[in-house]
Amino acid sequence: MRRPIKYQIIKLTITGAGNFPISAETDKAYKKVTGLQYSGTDTAALKDAVFTKFEIDSNEIFPDGFEVKLIQTGQEVSPNKRFYDDIEERADGSTVSGSFQDAGNATAYPYNARIYLRLENRQDDAKA
Structure with missing residues (x-):
């Protein structure tokens, strides 16, 4: 039996200031994307980092x-x-696309950035 929730990770390696493409396809076994979260290994890099x-x-x-720090939380x-x-x-x-723009504020490069997608199959979805 498939779990009703899955967390899919989009991994980016940020090598310096500039734009980094976001490109992924969601898992076909799940009906909805119901949440997003950002996590990165360099918190200083969040200053002025945006999605283009x-x-x-x-x-x-x-x-x-849109400032990336608005979808990042602490431990x-x-x-x-x-x-x-x-x-x-x-x-x-479905396709997930976009661009992450690093403003050059990281303490060190490269660093890892992850965008987590919460995917769900709800009982309501099965009826639709």
């Missing part, structure tokens, strides 16, 4: 210039509460 575009299934989630937050959850987009193999 972030879309799921060709729907804009975050506009150009003091319970894992189940860390996700930006004002989202309910189609998963089912």
Whole structure:
């Protein structure tokens, strides 16, 4: 039996200031993307880091210039509460695309950045 929730990770290696493409496909076994979260290995890099575009299934989630720090939480937050959850987009193999722009504030390069997608199959989805 498949678990009702899966966490899919989009991994980026940030090698310096500039734009880094985001390109992934959601798991076809899940119907909805219900949460997003950012995690990075260099917290100083968050200063002025933005998405220049972030879309799921060709729907804009975050506009150009959206600060990445707004979807990042600290370890003091319970894992189940860390996700930006004002989202309910189609998963089912849909495309995740966009660009992460590093402003050059990291303490060291390269660093790792991860965007976590919470994917779900809800009982309501089975009826639809």
